Amino acid sequence: MTTEIKAPTFPESVQDGTIVTWHKQVGEAVSRDELLVEVETDKVVLEVVAPADGTVAEIIKGEGDVVESNEVLGKISEGAVAAPAAEPSSAPAATSSSVAAEDIKAAPAARKLAQEKGLDLASITGTGKGGLITKADVQAFDAAPAAAPSAPAPAPSAPSAKAPTPAVSAPVEVAAGERVEKRVPMTRLRARIAERLLDATQSTAMLTTFNEVNMAPVMALRSKYKDQFEKHHNGTRLGFMGFFVKAAVEALRRFPAVNASIDGKDIVYHGYQDVGVAVSTEKGLVVPVLRNAENLGLADIESGIRDFGLRARDGKLGIEEMTGGTFTITNGGVFGSLLSTPILNPPQSAILGMHKIQERPMAVNGEVKVLPMMYLALSYDHRIIDGKDAVQFLVAIKDLLEDPARILLEI
Structure with a gap:
């Protein structure tokens, strides 16, 4: 049985919202009333919880997508919680690390980037809400000099060889006299505040x-x-x-x-x-x-x-x-x-x-x-x-x- 994950009901003064963070990925087990998604509106960040026990079957709206009131964000397969348990038999060598990774709180974008760079999430400190590991945390960890030794064996040189990351690593280690700029998009709340004040x-x-x-x-x-x-x-x-x-x-x-x-x-x-x-x-x-x-x-x-x-x-x-x-x-x-x-x-x-x-x-x-x-x-x-x-x-x-x-x- 599949249950829909829906956006909150917005009041008349709020037209839509933006998905900020998915706290679960497809295939992960969830419990009823567990936090799944954070949706930012013009006034406040709203939390969407799991409507039932089960497994995340599909994510329809990803991070950064604009959603309307009661729009379907994803789906949960009720009762299908056993899927993650099948991993140990197929990959004995990676069992301990993969299971640990599932238990670590990380944003989907952060998990994806960590996989691409061959980084161990357990070695990264999360700065997000409740210790959540964000994409910026992964980028900063990858750029830090100490990140190379902690990377898994399959790609030991990957962190130090990545050239595109200096833009993110600059705030971590800046040479004397270097002029650094960092461009980030306004949050919906900040943009709304600016609009109202103006x-x-x-x-x-x-x-x-x-x-x-x-x-x-x-x-x-x-x-x-x-x-x-x-x-x-x-x-x-x-x-x-x-x-x-x-x-x-x-x-x-x-x-x-x-x-x-x-x-x-x-x-x-x-x-x-x-x-x-x-x-x-x-x-x-x-x-x-x-x-x-x-x-x-x-x-x-x-x-x-x-x-x-x-x-x-x-x-x-x-x-x-x-x-x-x-x-x-x-x-x-x-x-x-x-x-x-x-x-x-x-x-x-x-x-x-x-x-x-x-x-x-x-x-x-x-x-x-x-x-x-x-x-x-x-x-x-x-x-x-x-x-x-x-x-x-x-x-x-x-x-x-x-x-x-x-x-x-x-x-």
Whole structure:
């Protein structure tokens, strides 16, 4: 019995995806729910798991192919798991190495290249997800000087005699003064990010206003209650982002235009606050959304953000979690940014930029005091938000953070 391996069901906002990696080859045994394929869309990398136990019978769509929603990627022969066991009787001398190769996690392209070059996969260190050996790992290993002795006997001189590989080996061993370039295609996620950012700068009347906030009150409150907070909320830590989300929600209530968006010639005012929180990953920036943030407490916000960060790192965020949003907060301060002008996340009309907390001398009641200060930046679409509203919105956030009791009292 043959079962089809199908691409995930993409939402309306995603047209298609690209196959990034096949984790199994034809003839390899698979277990139900085992990871088979990774499909990259404009927003996230989706995992396709085995629909049943069996053996990969056919791969219809290879790495790099563009696929549509629910398109057939390959087929599994259910119950046909005994095929690999027949190899030992036909090739006794190669039994140990071939069986070991089957157990090694390697991309199909990497296996093929290793076979062509006569390389032992067991000697190659994988840099891919979960230790997966990629094609680049094989190329780098083949180019390294130490690769020659570890190559199998049939082709001992092959690694050192290969002339076409210096383009890949250059980053490993570069002569003094050599000018090296490496060209790699953009991932779909990176290309989509570039497209959206360019669109935001060209299709909106974007402007940025700045202010600064004294973080001492929030830091004192956090320092006083962080242990009790963590204990009471089952390990959820009290960070700064929760205060900013709460302050933003209150400010959005006061200035609904900042929470609105433009749809054609209409202005859409949202009666809810879905706050996106920008998260940096190895593949690029993603913005998961805290739905109905106006109904969330500090603990709910902090645990939600932490969950987003962990799953973004592991590529586990769903497309639906990054769709929508009425306002975005981005924190460049975690990377040391002191000041920036964040770019809008269309169709949203505003984005708040947090920055590094830096001690600075400030004039307080005629005296100079050293205070932990943070610059705030609000980028907004001037077509829908007037400068007055933008400035007052940012001042409201500043006032709420400098006197956190205002957040509780909503004043």
